Amino acid sequence: MAKTAILHAKQIVQVEQSPVQRVSGSMMNTLPCLDNGFVLIEKGKIIGVGSMDELPNIDGFETIDASGCLVFPTWCDSHTHLVYAGSREGEFVDRINGLTYEEIGKKGGGILNSAKRLQNASEDELFESALGRLSDVVSTGTGAIEIKSGYGLTLDAELKMLRVVKRLKEASEVAIRANFLGAHAFPQNFKEDREGYIQLIIEEMIPAIKSEGLADFIDAFCESNYFSPDEMDRILDAGVAAGLVPKVHVNQFTSIGGIEVAIKHGALSVDHLEVMQDSDIKALKSSTTIPTLLPSCSFFLGIPYGPAKELISEGLPIALATDFNPGSTPSGNMPFVLSLACIKMKLTPEQAINATTINGAAAMGLQNEVGSIATGKKANLFITKPVPSYAYIPYSFGSRLVDKVWLNGILQG
Ligand code: NIG
Numbered sequence: 001m002a003k004t005a006i007l008h009a010k011q012i013v014q015v016e017q018s019p020v021q022r023v024s025g026s027m028m029n030t031l032p033c034l035d036n037g038f039v040l041i042e043k044g045k046i047i048g049v050g051s052m053d054e055l056p057n058i059d060g061f062e063t064i065d066a067s068g069c070l071v072f073p074t075w076c077d078s079h080t081h082l083v084y085a086g087s088r089e090g091e092f093v094d095r096i097n098g099l100t101y102e103e104i105g106k107k108g109g110g111i112l113n114s115a116k117r118l119q120n121a122s123e124d125e126l127f128e129s130a131l132g133r134l135s136d137v138v139s140t141g142t143g144a145i146e147i148k149s150g151y152g153l154t155l156d157a158e159l160k161m162l163r164v165v166k167r168l169k170e171a172s173e174v175a176i177r178a179n180f181l182g183a184h185a186f187p188q189n190f191k192e193d194r195e196g197y198i199q200l201i202i203e204e205m206i207p208a209i210k211s212e213g214l215a216d217f218i219d220a221f222c223e224s225n226y227f228s229p230d231e232m233d234r235i236l237d238a239g240v241a242a243g244l245v246p247k248v249h250v251n252q253f254t255s256i257g258g259i260e261v262a263i264k265h266g267a268l269s270v271d272h273l274e275v276m277q278d279s280d281i282k283a284l285k286s287s288t289t290i291p292t293l294l295p296s297c298s299f300f301l302g303i304p305y306g307p308a309k310e311l312i313s314e315g316l317p318i319a320l321a322t323d324f325n326p327g328s329t330p331s332g333n334m335p336f337v338l339s340l341a342c343i344k345m346k347l348t349p350e351q352a353i354n355a356t357t358i359n360g361a362a363a364m365g366l367q368n369e370v371g372s373i374a375t376g377k378k379a380n381l382f383i384t385k386p387v388p389s390y391a392y393i394p395y396s397f398g399s400r401l402v403d404k405v406w407l408n409g410i411l412q413g
């Protein structure tokens with residue numbers, strides 16, 4: 001396999017001499033960088049990083065001149081629904097005309113709308129469309145991603161989605177983690193029989209997923225009109241018993257106790273958090289669960305942004321992800337997430353970059369493989385077009401500044 005030397009980079013961003021597991025609180029204000037640097041890649045891994053005046057012998061390496069450019073670790077997008085069928089721009093127009101996301105859901109739109117389409121799509125169609133989206137987000141710098149099921153809502157369709165995720169893992173160099181979200185919504189035929197659907201998840205879906213080894217995580221949408229904290233409690237119990245790690249949707253519209261339940265089950269992350277009470281923050285402080293915020297969902301739905309600054313000032317780590325899905329966030333663009341985090345949540349570029357790299361990796365349990373430029377980690381990195389500084393990335397919102405992306409040391413595109 002080719003050996004690559006990236007040379008003369010104006011700056012290497014998020015370099016680690018001794019890798020950390022995550023960055024929390026005031027540590028998020030610091031972004032370790034190296035000026036006029038090199039990165040050496042061999043056999044899919046980073047084998048050296050340093051400043052140009054200490055460059056070792058690079059005979060046999062293909063060289064890339066990165067003068068004027070920055071080198072970043074690829075973004076770690078720890079929350080997506082990348083596998084879906086069709087689109088929902090009709091609901092987008094309904095919202096422009098005054099309906100809320102919840103009202104659209106109640107009249108059979110929303111998640112159930114996507115479920116109907118997904119149930120009618122073949123595994124191959126789903127795979128092809130998801131692979132297209134995946135290569136699109138790679139071109140914007142994403143190199144690790146979590147992908148959920150949850151638009152199946154029947155045993156067969158949930159398995160179909162997770163098999164697509166498995167095929168994506170095999171077909172792509174992106175580091176992928178699968179999250180089982182059978183508890184995304186109650187299907188129409190179980191509206192009057194919630195218990196029946198919960199039994200289906202616990203008795204049939206989870207065992208089938210376990211036996212095929214199709215998921216790493218278990219999710220539930222804990223929200224008024226969706227799954228209650230008690231219902232999520234039972235589902236997470238069954239998931240954990242099957243070896244799945246909880247990573248859940250909570251506090252998007254209401255704070256109803258989901259965070260405490262998730263923490264009780266050792267959740268890796270709790271995601272959304274647009275609506276938070278003091279007791280929720282207190283619970284997070286006594287846990288290792290990573291609060292994950294989704295600013296492009298807030299942007300698209302016009303709902304509040306999660307309290308990013310407050311969580312950091314309480315000493316917590318935060319991760320930022322896209323929530324890419326056809327209903328609440330039809331975009332997997334991590335540079336836009338960075339811009340929103342800085343512009344709308346008032347994060348500094350350092351905080352936002354930590355939240356989209358090392359903390360995003362930690363929110364997928366991938367912090368030892370990706371999330372920073374460090375010797376021994378996967379060579380998942382990108383170089384930018386010539387830019388004045390790393391703050392220029394969130395500043396120039398909507399611009400395409402990612403130039404070349406390597407995943408496992410392989411140049412993409
Ligand atoms: O994370 N809130 C729950 N699930 C998705 C949206 C699902 C949809 O509208 O299709 C989310 O925002």
Ligand code: FE
Nearest residue numbers: 079081249323
């Ligand atoms: Fe989501």
